[in-house]
Amino acid sequence: MSNAPAPDADALRRRVRDFLAAHDPATTPPTEFLGARFDAGLAWVHFPEGDGGLGAPRALQQVVNEEFAAAEAPEPPAHAVIGLGMAAPTILAFGTEEQRRRYLRPLFSAEEIWCQLFSEPGAGSDLAAVATRAVHDPETDVWTVDGQKVWTSFAHMADFAILVARTDPDVPKHRGLSYFVLDIHDPGVEVRPLRQATGEAEFNEVFISGARIPDADRLGGVGEGWKVANTTLMNERVAIGGRAMPREGGMLAPVTAAWRERPELRTPGLQDDLLRLWVDTEAARLTGERLRQQLAVGAPGPEGSAVKLAFAVLNQRTTGLELELLGDEGLRYDDWTFRRPDGTGWNERAAGFRYLRAKGNSIEGGTSEVLRNIIAERVLGLPQEIRVDKDVPWKELPR
Missing domain, CATH: 2.40.110.10 (Butyryl-CoA Dehydrogenase, subunit A, domain 2)
Structure with missing residues (x-):
């Protein structure tokens, strides 16, 4: 463990560029590249040294991500998301030194899913x-x-x-x-x-x-499993709903593209719906940005439930509007072949796929009903819901 002060943004940029000079992203195999990135402390810069980080402020992760993105460097695949967004912060918070050394590096390099x-x-x-x-x-x-x-x-x-x-x-x-x-x-x-x-x-x-x-x-x-699980769940909701998104990104992108490129589909009613949706999506995007800034100075809290809830509601509204906009064309389903995918691939599929898949957003990562309870009780400070099983031994609960 080094006693050197944590790097600032300029020092991090130099560190990333030196790393890229020594590990050409175009020729270095992705697993080898990601493993070396972990060893250099550039996986999660706010993690301690030796655990994939540099002990730097969490906000500086964006600096690192931008440098690697500009270099078109390999990133962990989509199916590594649970390890990255949920297992890693939980292992960091509750794992022993042996557990952190055993699991974090192959988790980040996607050698282990x-x-x-x-x-x-x-x-x-x-x-x-x-x-x-x-x-x-x-x-x-x-x-x-x-x-x-x-x-x-x-x-x-x-x-x-x-x-x-x-x-x-x-x-x-x-x-x-x-x-x-x-x-x-x-x-x-x-x-x-x-x-x-x-x-x-x-x-x-x-x-x-x-x-x-x-x-x-x-x-x-x-x-202590409930305490540990809550750390996972708070990180999960941020991982699902609080990801950085460009304006008109995500599910909104194909809708706005179709609106601009195919004027024959437009109606005054759909224009009103789209404008309302655009404003709500932009508000949610900016709220997510504020949440990420809050994360720079602390761990995820119950506010993450709000961005995940908004993510689910807006995705379902957006995909529904897309089908309305496309009319009969939106009812065509491109491929119902049974497969076990390595990611969702939402934007690579047709509108019908997005519409059906978005229905799961209000269940996965915490149901919308549970998230509303969390927001009511832990964010707004409203009275707690009555829980008749609160102090009853588990084995005595009705099955």
Whole structure:
């Protein structure tokens, strides 16, 4: 660990340019390039030295990203998003030094892909009600896990999973959880595809039967799983809804392009709808920018729920308007072939795909109903919803 002061923006730019001079992005294999970037502290500059960072202010990450983007340097693939946006900050916050050294570098270089085993058939919105059990054997110091998880993105490609399991059924549901890293290649893990309305199986259901996890792969203390999971969830909502976006970017881009390029589709009513949507989207984009600035001085908070909620609502409004604008043409569906993709590829597909896929935005990363509760209670300070199961031991809850 160096005692040198953290670099400023100019020093970071020089550091990135020196790195690019030594690692030509056009000829260096992506995995090798990303691994070297991690070693240089240019993965997440606000992480400590040795963990892919330089101990610099989080706001300076944008400086690094701009330099690498200008050089057309390799970036982690889309299917690494769960490792990057959810597992990495959780490992940093709760992992031991050995865990950080073991997992962070191959996570960033995408040599190892991660998924998230939180939701279950009976515990989606009510995540704390998870029934997947983990039982500890003190002789071997190994946990045996049994249960089922669902709506798991990229489990079919993953090497590791962040897992929440119940380790104590005798206490209220929020207190009896623990948080683990699970090797997806364990023989007790079976991944099955879930075909969606789009025709693809981007999601999966995961069956766990006798999977074994060494206690060394637990994150946080026994019974502290809810606390650790909340760190993941707050980062997840920012990762989904708070990404940097150019004006008229994202789902709005094909709608505004069609409006400008095909005047025959325009009507006064659609113009009014588009203008309202443009204003709301721009307000959400600027709110996301403000959130990222707040993140520069602290960890994600409940405000991330608001940007994720706006992301879901606006995506569904935008894709609906696109179908209205295109008329009969928008009803054509380009390809319903069953596949297990390595990303969503929204802008590479037709309007019908975007419309159907956007329906999942109000479920994934926290349902819109749960997010509204969080905003009401933790941002606006409104009275808490009545929770009759708050202090009831989990095993006594009705099933």
